[in-house]
Amino acid sequence: KTLRFGMLPADGIGHEVLPPAQRVLEELSSRKTLPKLEFIPLNAGFEYFRRAGVALPDETIEVMKNDVDGAIFGSVSSPSHKVTGYSSPIVALRKHLDLYANIRPVSTVDGKVDMVTVRENTECLYIKKEELDTLGDGSKVARATRQITQNASERIGKLAFEIALKRDKVRQSQSQCSSPHTEPSVWSIHKSNVLSVTDGLFRESIKAAHKSDERFSKVKLVEQLVDSFVYRMFREPQLFDVCVAPNLYGDIISDGAAALVGSLGVVPSINANDTFAMAEPVHGSAPDIAGKNIANPIASIRSAALMIEHMGYSEAAAGIYRAVDEVLKGDKVTPDLGGKATTTDVEEAVLRAL
Amino acid sequence: KTLRFGMLPADGIGHEVLPPAQRVLEELSSRKTLPKLEFIPLNAGFEYFRRAGVALPDETIEVMKNDVDGAIFGSVSSPSHKVTGYSSPIVALRKHLDLYANIRPVSTVDGKVDMVTVRENTECLYIKKEELDTLGDGSKVARATRQITQNASERIGKLAFEIALKRDKVRQSQSQCSSPHTEPSVWSIHKSNVLSVTDGLFRESIKAAHKSDERFSKVKLVEQLVDSFVYRMFREPQLFDVCVAPNLYGDIISDGAAALVGSLGVVPSINANDTFAMAEPVHGSAPDIAGKNIANPIASIRSAALMIEHMGYSEAAAGIYRAVDEVLKGDKVTPDLGGKATTTDVEEAVLRAL
Ligand SMILES: CC(C)[C@H](C(=O)O)[C@@H](O)C(=O)O
Ligand SMILES: CC(C)[C@H](C(=O)O)[C@@H](O)C(=O)O
Numbered sequence: 284k285t286l287r288f289g290m291l292p293a294d295g296i297g298h299e300v301l302p303p304a305q306r307v308l309e310e311l312s313s314r315k316t317l318p319k320l321e322f323i324p325l326n327a328g329f330e331y332f333r334r335a336g337v338a339l340p341d342e343t344i345e346v347m348k349n350d351v352d353g354a355i356f357g358s359v360s361s362p363s364h365k366v367t368g369y370s371s372p373i374v375a376l377r378k379h380l381d382l383y384a385n386i387r388p389v390s391t392v393d394g395k396v397d398m399v400t401v402r403e404n405t406e407c408l409y410i411k412k413e414e415l416d417t418l419g420d421g422s423k424v425a426r427a428t429r430q431i432t433q434n435a436s437e438r439i440g441k442l443a444f445e446i447a448l449k450r451d452k453v454r455q456s457q458s459q460c461s462s463p464h465t466e467p468s469v470w471s472i473h474k475s476n477v478l479s480v481t482d483g484l485f486r487e488s489i490k491a492a493h494k495s496d497e498r499f500s501k502v503k504l505v506e507q508l509v510d511s512f513v514y515r516m517f518r519e520p521q522l523f524d525v526c527v528a529p530n531l532y533g534d535i536i537s538d539g540a541a542a543l544v545g546s547l548g549v550v551p552s553i554n555a556n557d558t559f560a561m562a563e564p565v566h567g568s569a570p571d572i573a574g575k576n577i578a579n580p581i582a583s584i585r586s587a588a589l590m591i592e593h594m595g596y597s598e599a600a601a602g603i604y605r606a607v608d609e610v611l612k613g614d615k616v617t618p619d620l621g622g623k624a625t626t627t628d629v630e631e632a633v634l635r636a637l
Numbered sequence: 638k639t640l641r642f643g644m645l646p647a648d649g650i651g652h653e654v655l656p657p658a659q660r661v662l663e664e665l666s667s668r669k670t671l672p673k674l675e676f677i678p679l680n681a682g683f684e685y686f687r688r689a690g691v692a693l694p695d696e697t698i699e700v701m702k703n704d705v706d707g708a709i710f711g712s713v714s715s716p717s718h719k720v721t722g723y724s725s726p727i728v729a730l731r732k733h734l735d736l737y738a739n740i741r742p743v744s745t746v747d748g749k750v751d752m753v754t755v756r757e758n759t760e761c762l763y764i765k766k767e768e769l770d771t772l773g774d775g776s777k778v779a780r781a782t783r784q785i786t787q788n789a790s791e792r793i794g795k796l797a798f799e800i801a802l803k804r805d806k807v808r809q810s811q812s813q814c815s816s817p818h819t820e821p822s823v824w825s826i827h828k829s830n831v832l833s834v835t836d837g838l839f840r841e842s843i844k845a846a847h848k849s850d851e852r853f854s855k856v857k858l859v860e861q862l863v864d865s866f867v868y869r870m871f872r873e874p875q876l877f878d879v880c881v882a883p884n885l886y887g888d889i890i891s892d893g894a895a896a897l898v899g900s901l902g903v904v905p906s907i908n909a910n911d912t913f914a915m916a917e918p919v920h921g922s923a924p925d926i927a928g929k930n931i932a933n934p935i936a937s938i939r940s941a942a943l944m945i946e947h948m949g950y951s952e953a954a955a956g957i958y959r960a961v962d963e964v965l966k967g968d969k970v971t972p973d974l975g976g977k978a979t980t981t982d983v984e985e986a987v988l989r990a991l
Contacts, residue, residue, distance in 0.1 A: 408783065408831065427834065431780075483779070510891075535889060539893065
């Protein structure tokens with residue numbers, strides 16, 4: 284069987300960080316750790332929108348739905364002014380493919396940080412139901428709907444508990460484990476003291492998910508208001524294992540978590556459902572450094588590893604994680620980490636360390 | 638003239654941190670740096686709700702509206718389960734008194750951090766318009782409305798630019814200034830790449846506020862998406878001067894900013910409009926340490942200083958800031974800052990340093 288991956292570099296450094304991820308996967312394929320691979324370039328993004336008038340062409344959606352086993356997305360630029368007709372392709376892709384979970388792990392080699400954000404990826408304010416009105420005095424009022432459903436919240440809750448169990452199992456199996464966690468925990472992040480109905484429903488759904496499976500009783504459930512969470516994440520990062528959150532809080536806290544580990548340039552994610560994963564480095568399109576061959580490819584390489592792990596190729600993924608960790612211990616790192624290496628240097632270093 | 642202040646300890650450590658703030662103000666009054674003072678105890682909070690069935694009695698609202706020149710609020714506990722009829726009194730007070738701005742400065746003595754969050758305090762998801770429905774399959778769906786108006790956004794924007802000018806003036810007047818800022822700037826925090834209508838309106842309104850007054854052209858306006866902002870705040874805190882944000886983002890980033898300066902226990906705020914201010918330490922009710930006389934009173938003392946500064950007593954306020962800074966340089970600090978001092982010890986140290 285041949286595995287087919289959609290490649291969507293989108294904007295800015297997306298074009299530079301996807302090839303390294305592809306070459307790492309190809310190397311593993313040539314060593315038979317992965318099957319034969321095929322990469323299908325697909326259009327999406329703001330640059331494409333400016334050429335073609337559409338940010339996410341139907342053809343891309345069709346191929347993603349029917350013709351590929353996984354995908355890697357680069358990063359999108361946000362227009363600096365309102366642009367009529369433009370809408371973020373990454374948000375649309377998540378919705379079209381029902382990639383209901385955004386999984387963003389961060390950890391440090393010294394074992395101080397080992398957390399993963401499990402972000403609900405389909406609703407909350409991201410349903411983009413917005414309207415604009417004019418008041419009696421001629422001034423404007425805008426309204427957006429924030430939607431939280433029991434189904435989506437329980438679904439993401441169950442996944443969070445599964446992930447907590449899996450992480451615990453991995454930790455148990457390691458003879459030398461640097462993780463700060465001795466027992467698995469899920470932190471439920473919300474703001475139910477203000478949003479008692481929507482975040483109240485999220486909170487109750489996470490509790491229900493906890494009770495939905497006997498196996499989950501091994502996992503401790505803790506609650507944390509989102510504002511205090513951001514405070515505590517920076518004061519006591521070692522506390523947090525799996526953090527489950529509605530879409531927007533998840534967006535914010537996963538960027539914050541990236542600050543804990545030195546650079547957005549090393550933080551991976553996948554947008555996933557139970558059968559499909561789209562890799563996506565957490566960083567943006569970084570127009571200021573695009574085209575200079577100094578973007579850090581580690582986030583996209585690690586995202587590709589998360590993707591194949593989600594597809595069941597755990598060993599191949601583990602090989603990538605180890606190689607990346609080794610490279611990060613050396614001085615062949617890009618400027619975001621204080622080094623002088625180029626994107627290509629890091630790619631080669633990872634290939635050598637594989 | 639006698640100044641009258643409403644005192645609303647509310648819950649938990651609110652009862653312990655308000656008396657020190659009161660005594661600091663009384664000391665300044667006895668030295669004639671402030672006029673005669675009167676303090677009026679007022680009911681509010683979750684503890685009061687459990688006794689009286691209401692979290693914010695009408696009487697408290699009446700006195701706040703008609704009988705006092707300012708107020709100090711402690712902190713509220715959030716019920717750990719949904720409690721019918723309970724709704725946060727602090728959110729309600731902000732609305733009843735139209736305290737449209739929540740001003741939260743943080744700084745470090747080493748001059749690495751010197752920022753202030755200017756949070757819109759009346760709308761966004763805090764309008765608490767929420768509803769619960771049942772879907773065809775019997776599962777629940779909850780919806781909340783997020784409201785952003787041009788008027789409220791421009792109003793908070795103008796205040797942010799005024800504050801930026803004022804901070805710049807203070808910096809210019811200091812012979813030795815440890816601030817990292819050489820020119821005033823306002824950072825407009827939003828998520829207009831997803832919420833193009835609501836956050837689009839916020840963004841345009843801040844731009845309009847910038848252009849509304851010739852004097853504001855001295856202030857640089859910079860935009861930052863809220864997720865990247867949280868990342869950058871921890872990587873390059875020295876960049877940020879005045880940060881203006883819609884209500885919920887402001888809530889989250891001001892708690893994050895507190896982590897930059899060591900402890901929530903030192904971060905003050907006022908809820909203000911152009912004629913009235915209610916002081917409020919940023920920390921919560923901290924049930925785990927309530928009643929132990931170890932809560933840090935500095936946040937509430939500094940909040941009281943912000944309040945009288947807002948009333949025009951800048952010199953008295955400056956005296957409090959100086960005294961607090963001096964105490965913070967010593968070792969008479971509470972456990973949240975790594976010390977062994979009690980609430981009372983810190984209160985006495987501040988009084989001595991005045
Ligand atoms: C680009 C933007 C729409 C996106 C989001 O908000 O989800 C990004 O910040 C992310 O986290 O993947
Ligand atoms: C207690 C809560 C309602 C409040 C808020 O969200 O505004 C608090 O977090 C704050 O920041 O003052």
